[in-house]
Amino acid sequence: xxxxxxxxxxxxxxxxxxxxxxxxxxxxxxxxxxxxxxxxxxxxxxxxxxxxxxxxxxxxxxxxxxxxxxxxxxxxxxxxxxxxxxxxxxxxxxxxxxxxxxxxxxxxxxxxxxxxxxxxxxxxxxxxxxxxxxxxxxxxxxxxxxxxxxxxxxxxxxxxxxxxxxxxxxxxxxxxxxxxxxxxxxxxxxxxxxxxxxxxxxxx
Numbered sequence: 001x002x003x004x005x006x007x008x009x010x011x012x013x014x015x016x017x018x019x020x021x022x023x024x025x026x027x028x029x030x031x032x033x034x035x036x037x038x039x040x041x042x043x044x045x046x047x048x049x050x051x052x053x054x055x056x057x058x059x060x061x062x063x064x065x066x067x068x069x070x071x072x073x074x075x076x077x078x079x080x081x082x083x084x085x086x087x088x089x090x091x092x093x094x095x096x097x098x099x100x101x102x103x104x105x106x107x108x109x110x111x112x113x114x115x116x117x118x119x120x121x122x123x124x125x126x127x128x129x130x131x132x133x134x135x136x137x138x139x140x141x142x143x144x145x146x147x148x149x150x151x152x153x154x155x156x157x158x159x160x161x162x163x164x165x166x167x168x169x170x171x172x173x174x175x176x177x178x179x180x181x182x183x184x185x186x187x188x189x190x191x192x193x194x195x196x197x198x199x200x201x202x203x204x
Contacts, residue, residue, distance in 0.1 A: 006179045008136035011052075012146040012153060013172030013194065016041040016069075018062040021169065024097050027062075028090030028151075034065050037200070038169065042069040045170045045194035052076050053142035056135055058085040058149060066170075067147040076145065079138075084131035087149035088124050091117030124155045129186055136177040136184075160188045170194045 016038030020027045034042070042065070049070065057067035059081035071078040092115040093101055101109060108114065128148075135144050150167040157173060158164050167173070174189030 005181070006136075006140040008132075008139055008141065008177045008179075009143050010132060010135070010146055010175040010177065011049075011144075011172060011192065012148050012175060013045070013192070014150045014153065014167050014169055015058075015060075015063040015066040015147055017169045020095070025095055026090050026093045026097075026101070027087060028094040029060065029086050029088075030094050031060050031062075033061050038062065038066070039069060040200055041170045041195050041197075042066045043073065044196075044200055046070055046073040048194040049074060049145070051143065052145040054079060054135065054139050054144045055147075056085065056131075056144060057081055057147040058087070059083050060086055060149070063147045063149065070145070070147070079135075082131050084127040085146065085148045085152070088151040088155065089117070089119035090151075091115050091119070093118065121155050121159065124152055125159050128152055128156055132175065132177055132186060133184060136179060140179065157188055160186065162188045163191075165191060167191070168193060168195075168197060 017035050018027065018038060019032040019035055020030065022035050052074070055067055055071045055076040056079045057063045064081055067078055098109065105115060153167055153173055154164050171191065171193045173191055176187045176189065178185045178187065
């Protein structure tokens, strides 16, 4: 832990469209690849990104491939994949559409209930915060880009008292990690959207 106060700035973004995104299936920690549209989204996002000192990602290929595209285009060092940045494990709902979930678990979505093996918010918050804390120690005072997942971002924003909007592919949120001699704080910031989804869809 640094002996002085330091702050690391993060932009955490959702990966490009995956094959299961296109099929509107809950992914969790399943590992479907990006679609061609997802790759196009990753390339388009580069036009809106500034400079970063480091690039990190989940080990799931939809996030990792997005990060590889961005890192190559921007010339940023891509760190080894980090399982702690994975999407929430959705348990029994993995691979199901909303309609299939409603049929098998009537009313659960409306009541915000989850099946028995759905990962707890506490687990998501703990691993994601630990990952950002480690990155902040690697890059104190720097700017870090992280490619992760919408579900994890939404859990973190709710936990930190922020609004919980739907996050599109290549959308995300800023965070600041403050290290102080007395402890550390993770502060959420603005929602960002890096691509014009309508324009990309029309161009394909």
